[in-house]
Amino acid sequence: MAAKGSTKASKAELFMRSNLAQELEFLVARMRAAGSARANKALEPLGLKVRSYSVLSLACDDVSPTQRDLADFLSLDPSQIVPLVDDLEKRGLVTRIPDPADRRSKVVIATDAGQRLYTEARKATARSEAEALTMLSEAERAQLRDLLSRVALATP
Amino acid sequence: MAAKGSTKASKAELFMRSNLAQELEFLVARMRAAGSARANKALEPLGLKVRSYSVLSLACDDVSPTQRDLADFLSLDPSQIVPLVDDLEKRGLVTRIPDPADRRSKVVIATDAGQRLYTEARKATARSEAEALTMLSEAERAQLRDLLSRVALATP
């Protein structure tokens, strides 16, 4: 093959040096696109997506999340939580428990079946995350996790 | 006010310690949600969104992106690029130039007006990014940028 102006490899490098590629917002969006595609694939055999997995995870945790809590923490509209919990509840993975302290709220708690499925799902997302981070050392992964959590969990 | 079991502050801390909050995928999704909301607001006065800004940025750069390049680099379907470029082109900010080397492709290049708007828009996104990173030192921001770019720009 003769020189054709630009090979595929050098073009990729060109894009990596673009101004946009230096912007954090772009890098985060790109990482999220690749990451959620990969995670969705890993979760598919379990009948979960990133969204429903996130709800299930919090329902398994000891945080006793109300649906409002879920909406806030997952950056979703409260109306989006409804069908997510509906689906998990229909499948017997979580239950809505009216909060005794505030009967407006419903706390979403995992059933035993939900806990078991979560254990499997967590393995899948861990593998998926490891795949995404092969180019980083263990120390670098810890560093990235620390920096990201400080930014992502900052109280607005 | 009497102790009510859990204050709002301690509940937030509880969520921050949840298993989900340790997952990179989740942190990235959350950071992206907050970041793109903020950036969209910052770009609104200029008639841009994160998407159209990204296209404009690459059209201003010296990478001569085809629409396919834009789709790949921005993690979008090629059919999503069409209306984005349509809009920018209607506003006289970019032009579609048929690639002489491959007449199937169209290279998207910014006009002078596009370059000028981009200069303003870049200031807005820079401010937006700075707002999001107030809790990090300059060294930590550089570190985060480095780690993120190594992950987000890795050749799949």
Place this chain on the structure above:
DNA sequence: TTTAATTCTTGAAAAAGTCAATGGTTTATT
């Protein structure tokens, strides 16, 4: 030359996001 791939584009369908309104409940104000 024929076949296969690729690029842009269109259009349809599914999924996700936004927003206002409602019934039931709690908090704040008077």
Place this chain on the structure above:
DNA sequence: AATAAACCATTGACTTTTTCAAGAATTAAA
């Protein structure tokens, strides 16, 4: 205590985004 204001889950309408498949034009491979 009574009234008003605020809040939660849910519904429904609406817009935007995403995903796919197909087609015309062009290039690459056989």
